[in-house]
Amino acid sequence: MTTRIDATFAELKKQGRSAFVTFVMAGDPDPKTALDVIKALPKAGADIIEIGMPFTDPMADGPSIQAAGLRALKAGMTLRKTLEMVRGFRKDDDATPIVLMGYYNPIYIYGVDTFLVDAKAAGVDGLIIVDLPPEEDTELCIPAMKAGLNFIRLATPTTDDKRLPAVLANTSGFVYYVSITGITGSASADTNAVGEAVARIKRHTKLPVCVGFGIRTPEAARAIAESANGAVVGTALVDALKDSLDAEGRATSRTVTAVADLVSSLAQGVRGAKQAAE
Amino acid sequence: MNPNLPNSFRSGPDERGHFGIFGGRFVAETLMPLILELEKAYAEAKADPAFQAEMNGYLKDYVGRPSPLYFAERLTEHLGGAKIYLKREELNHTGSHKVNNVLGQIMVARRMGKKRIIAETGAGQHGVATATLCARFGLECVVYMGAVDVARQQPNVIRMEMLGATVIPVQSGARTLKDAMNDALRDWVTNVHNTFYCIGTVAGPHPYPMMVRDFQSIIGHETRTQMQEAEGRLPDSLIACIGGGSNAMGLFHPFLDDPSVEIFGVEAAGHGLTQLHAASIAGGRPGVLHGNRTYLLMDADGQIEEAHSISAGLDYPGIGPEHAWLHETGRVKYLSATDEEALAAFQLLSRLEGIIPALESAHAIAKLPELAPQRPKDHLMVVNLSGRGDKDVPQVGDILKGRKT
Numbered sequence: 001m002t003t004r005i006d007a008t009f010a011e012l013k014k015q016g017r018s019a020f021v022t023f024v025m026a027g028d029p030d031p032k033t034a035l036d037v038i039k040a041l042p043k044a045g046a047d048i049i050e051i052g053m054p055f056t057d058p059m060a061d062g063p064s065i066q067a068a069g070l071r072a073l074k075a076g077m078t079l080r081k082t083l084e085m086v087r088g089f090r091k092d093d094d095a096t097p098i099v100l101m102g103y104y105n106p107i108y109i110y111g112v113d114t115f116l117v118d119a120k121a122a123g124v125d126g127l128i129i130v131d132l133p134p135e136e137d138t139e140l141c142i143p144a145m146k147a148g149l150n151f152i153r154l155a156t157p158t159t160d161d162k163r164l165p166a167v168l169a170n171t172s173g174f175v176y177y178v179s180i181t182g183i184t185g186s187a188s189a190d191t192n193a194v195g196e197a198v199a200r201i202k203r204h205t206k207l208p209v210c211v212g213f214g215i216r217t218p219e220a221a222r223a224i225a226e227s228a229n230g231a232v233v234g235t236a237l238v239d240a241l242k243d244s245l246d247a248e249g250r251a252t253s254r255t256v257t258a259v260a261d262l263v264s265s266l267a268q269g270v271r272g273a274k275q276a277a278e
Numbered sequence: 279m280n281p282n283l284p285n286s287f288r289s290g291p292d293e294r295g296h297f298g299i300f301g302g303r304f305v306a307e308t309l310m311p312l313i314l315e316l317e318k319a320y321a322e323a324k325a326d327p328a329f330q331a332e333m334n335g336y337l338k339d340y341v342g343r344p345s346p347l348y349f350a351e352r353l354t355e356h357l358g359g360a361k362i363y364l365k366r367e368e369l370n371h372t373g374s375h376k377v378n379n380v381l382g383q384i385m386v387a388r389r390m391g392k393k394r395i396i397a398e399t400g401a402g403q404h405g406v407a408t409a410t411l412c413a414r415f416g417l418e419c420v421v422y423m424g425a426v427d428v429a430r431q432q433p434n435v436i437r438m439e440m441l442g443a444t445v446i447p448v449q450s451g452a453r454t455l456k457d458a459m460n461d462a463l464r465d466w467v468t469n470v471h472n473t474f475y476c477i478g479t480v481a482g483p484h485p486y487p488m489m490v491r492d493f494q495s496i497i498g499h500e501t502r503t504q505m506q507e508a509e510g511r512l513p514d515s516l517i518a519c520i521g522g523g524s525n526a527m528g529l530f531h532p533f534l535d536d537p538s539v540e541i542f543g544v545e546a547a548g549h550g551l552t553q554l555h556a557a558s559i560a561g562g563r564p565g566v567l568h569g570n571r572t573y574l575l576m577d578a579d580g581q582i583e584e585a586h587s588i589s590a591g592l593d594y595p596g597i598g599p600e601h602a603w604l605h606e607t608g609r610v611k612y613l614s615a616t617d618e619e620a621l622a623a624f625q626l627l628s629r630l631e632g633i634i635p636a637l638e639s640a641h642a643i644a645k646l647p648e649l650a651p652q653r654p655k656d657h658l659m660v661v662n663l664s665g666r667g668d669k670d671v672p673q674v675g676d677i678l679k680g681r682k683t
Contacts, residue, residue, distance in 0.1 A: 056582045057456065057567060059463045060306045066450060078579040104304060105566045109580030131304040131566070135294065156308040158470060163311055181308050182468040 004097040004125045005150050005173040008047055009208045009229065018225035020045055020270040021210055022263055023101065023234030025052040025068035026085055027077025028241060033251040034072070035088050037241065037259050042096045044260040045267025048210075049089075050128065050232065053082050053102030060130045062185035068238045071249060079106045079115070083122040090123035099152060099173075101128040104140065112140055116147035126150035126173045134166045141170050154178050155201055157193075164204045174208040174230065175201055185235030188214040195227035218269030225273035233266055287534035287609050290600065295484020295570075298606060300599035303483040305569045308467045317485045319390050324492070329385065336381055340414070341371045343378075343496065347504035347660070352630040357650040360515070360657035363508075364633070365501055367525065367664045374636065374665030375497060375525040376407040380476060382493035384411045387474035394418045394473045398462040400427055400455035400521065401591030401638060402434025403665050404478030409443035419443040422462040424454040427590045433669045452584040455521075455594045459568055479522025480598035483569030487598050494528025501660055502532055509658055515540040517649065518662035519641040520612070521556070521592035523601045525664035534609060542649065543601060544641045546587035547614035554586035557614040558597040559605050572599040588617035589637035591665075615644035624667060624674060636665030637674070 012019055022041050027034050041049055054069035054077050061069070086098055100119065107115050107129070119127075127144055134141075134153070141151040150173030158181060159167050168175065177197060179189030189211070198209050211224045212232030224231040237259055244258035245251060284290075290297040303313060323329040337343040346366045354362045367375040380397075387395060395417050399405030405421040412419035421438055425447040428435055438445050451457035466475045480487045480494070505513050516533060518526035520543040533539045548555035555561060558573040565574040567582055575583040575595035585595040604610040615623070620637055623644035628634045635643060642661050650659060667674070 054581075056451070057460050059460050059568070060308075060467060062464075063450075073581060080579075103566075105574075105576070105582070106580035108566050108571075109576065109578075130306050131569075133303065133305060133307050133310045135303050135310065154307045156306075158308050158311045160311065167307065178308065181470050183464045186468065 003150055003173065004095065005048065008097050009174065012047065018228060018270055018273055019047040019210060019230030020221070020267045021048040021050060021212070021230050021232040022046040022237060023050040023052060023232060024237055024241070024259065025054060025065065025072050026082040027054060027072030027075055028068045028238070029071045029245055029249055029251050030075040031077060031081055031085065033255055035085050036256045038085065038089050039092065040256050040260040041263055042093060044263035045271070046096070046263055048097045048099065048230070050099045050101045050234070051082065051086070053079055053100055053106060055103040055106060058103060060183055062183040062235065064185045064235045064238050064242070067242070079110050083118050086122040086124055097125040098123060099126040099128055100124055102130070104129050104131050107140065112143055116144055116149065120147055120149060124149060126152050128152045128154065128176060130154065134169065137170050145170060145172065152176055157181050157197065161200065164201065168205045171207065174210050175205060176232065177201060177209055177211045177228070179211050179213050182213070184213060186214065188216070188220065191223045191227065194224060198228045218265050221266045221269035222273045225270040231270055237262060283607060287604070287607070288531060290603065291484060291488055295488070297600045297603035299564065300571050300602040301484055301487060302571050303569060304566050304571070305483045306467055308470055312470050313483055315390070320386055320485055320489050323386050323389055333382060333385055337496065341377050341381065342369065344500045344504070345369050347501055347508065349508070350631050353627065353646070356630055357646055359651040359655065360649070360653040360659040361655065362646065362650060363505070363513070363658065363660045364663045365497060365529065365660055367497060367662060368636065368639070368666035372403070372407045372410050373668065374403040374407070375494060375528060376404045376478060377410070378496055378528065379478070379490045379493040379524060380404070380407040380411050383476045383489070384415055384417070387476070388415060390474065392472060392474035394420070394469065395476050396420045396422065396462050396465050396473055397476045397478060398422045398455065398458040399478060400458070400593055401589065401636065402427070402431040402438065402669060403591060403636070405443070405445070406434050406437050408476050409438040409441035412443065413441045420465065421445050422448050422458040422465070424448045424452070424458045426453040427455065430673055431590050431669055432672065454585070454590065456582065456585070463568070479524040480527045480600060481522045481568060481570055481572065481596060487570065487600055490524050491527045491531055491600060494524050495531045497525065497528035497662065498530060498532035501529060505658065505660070512536055512539060513658040513660045514538065515542065515649070515657065515659045517542045517544065517642045517645060517659065519544045519592065519638050519664060520597060520601060521546070521594050521638065522596070523598040525662050527598060527600060529660070529662045530610060541610045542645065543610055543612045544645050545612060545614040546589060546592035546641055547616040548586040548588070550616055551614060556585035556587040556592050556594060558595060559602070559612040560614050562595070564602065567596055570599045572602040573597050573605070588620060589641065591636070591638040592641065613645055615641040619644040621674065621677065624670070633663065634667035634671065635663055636667045637670045639664045
């Protein structure tokens with residue numbers, strides 16, 4: 001089975017460059033604006049789109065993404081509406097991979113089997129669920145694979161060589177390396193350490209390795225893109241979106257362009273990187 | 279009858295940390311290696327007689343155990359039914375049952391070489407116990423506490439600071455216990471290399487619910503022995519309040535396989551079960567939060583709802599996974615008490631027995647007027663008096679004063 005994610009990485013390999021992966025929160029600051037933002041991302045240079053599924057208690061997220069989730073929930077966002085948003089995006093774009101990222105409870109409450117059917121039908125390609133380690137693979141990971149969705153696992157600096165095989169066992173699409181021990185939007189990663197960690201993961205898998213947490217500038221994106229198959233940026237985009245809102249937290253005429261402009265400049269950083277070592 | 283009823287109610291969890299469908303290890307990958315390491319360290323400690331002996335020494339001479347099992351004569355007379363005994367956990371050092379668990383976890387942390395301890399706290403009782411033992415063993419202590427709770431439980435904040443702990447007021451969400459736990463988990467993910475998370479209740483990822491239960495089970499074990507000495511037999515019923523449920527689990531667990539013992543847990547019904555409350559079993563359903571699957575208060579989309587209770591220690595939208603399982607198997611009956619009922623019980627026990635209970639424990643007392651009068655005079659009923667009410671005196675005083683004017 002080849003998914004849009006596999007096809008994207010195959011194409012990027014031909015082009016000799018790394019992927020630029022963008023994260024935005026579904027429904028932030030409202031469902032319509034969020035769809036416009038997501039529609040603008042591929043043109044601005046995003047290769048893969050991660051969409052956050054808002055949750056009241058995002059234990060691994062820093063203040064920016066926590067606030068984005070709360071803005072979305074306040075605007076009435078639900079998991080059902082997140083899938084509607086993906087359907088809206090797919091009307092005009094059948095190539096850019098969409099990965100939903102978040103926490104397990106809303107999916108568990110939606111119903112795992114129903115969710116997988118609806119997500120696949122909406123055009124979702126992969127899932128990243130922060131609070132489902134390999135120890136809980138029977139919950140969602142294995143059913144997701146059977147349903148034809150990639151289950152993308154997070155590897156972290158605490159995932160040692162002994163544990164990596166367990167983490168990689170049921171992973172597909174790509175591996176998301178969390179470059180720091182910490183929450184989203186906190187410290188920046190040391191590029192050398194990231195390079196070593198990516199090389200270590202690659203000794204255990206043929207899957208592409210994307211790196212996230214702590215990347216905010218084109219320079220940092222470029223540095224990461226030189227040592228990994230992809231660079232993920234989230235908090236910086238969420239912050240740019242927030243800064244474009246009015247005093248009441250509503251979208252303005254600048255909101256979509258604020259995110260798209262930052263994506264363009266970060267994408268240039270990624271595209272300026274030398275091809276990642278294979 | 280539930281067809282999956284187990285042979286024993288005391289054999290859980292399984293090796294993956296499940297009590298039936300509840301429990302588990304729903305945490306970020308960053309924490310998994312440490313959680314597996316903790317599971318191993320705890321298993322080794324549990325099997326080590328030297329660990330048990332050292333712990334027993336501190337339990338006796340530092341905590342002041344065993345805590346008395348006290349016959350509440352005037353309360354019994356007043357209610358005119360069952361013979362009521364109070365398990366006096368409020369007489370422990372630091373004023374509640376929380377110290378039993380913290381002592382155990384701090385000793386495990388020492389075995390693991392961790393020098394920095396973090397904790398979440400609601401009423402501040404767990405925070406105070408953690409700050410106390412960190413002072414005793416020379417460890418750095420950081421306590422996360424919702425900003426709302428910091429305001430309503432000032433005496434405990436001052437105590438923690440006097441003991442050398444750093445108290446961080448949590449400003450996210452409803453700024454109560456759930457949010458304190460979120461921020462403690464965020465700290466843990468960030469400082470996992472040197473930090474031990476001392477969870478205050480029978481919740482969180484495996485092995486916490488099991489480990490905390492084991493450390494708290496001394497309450498039930500002592501009660502068994504003490505009731506044998508006092509009455510020559512087992513009690514007929516047990517009652518305890520439930521937030522996460524650690525004092526209740528500690529009292530209940532040693533009795534789960536004694537079918538003659540009726541067991542009641544009391545959740546916080548806040549303003550009432552049709553309004554704002556904190557009764558996860560009465561008003562919630564199974565979901566996944568803070569590392570485990572259990573009963574949670576949430577909306578149709580799986581978003582966690584804010585709990586409400588007059589008692590900061592019960593103000594949490596979930597419950598320990600073993601309680602969720604004991605509810606589903608029918609072994610324990612879960613009731614609830616409102617803010618008003620707890621306030622009345624707080625005053626009743628103070629006036630009749632000269633014991634000011636914590637507002638948390640007052641929820642257990644609050645069910646006695648329902649349960650005790652309808653039972654015979656030879657019925658032996660044990661209520662876990664999990665904490666003392668000094669910390670609540672300013673808050674309750676303000677509420678009562680407000681009513682007079």
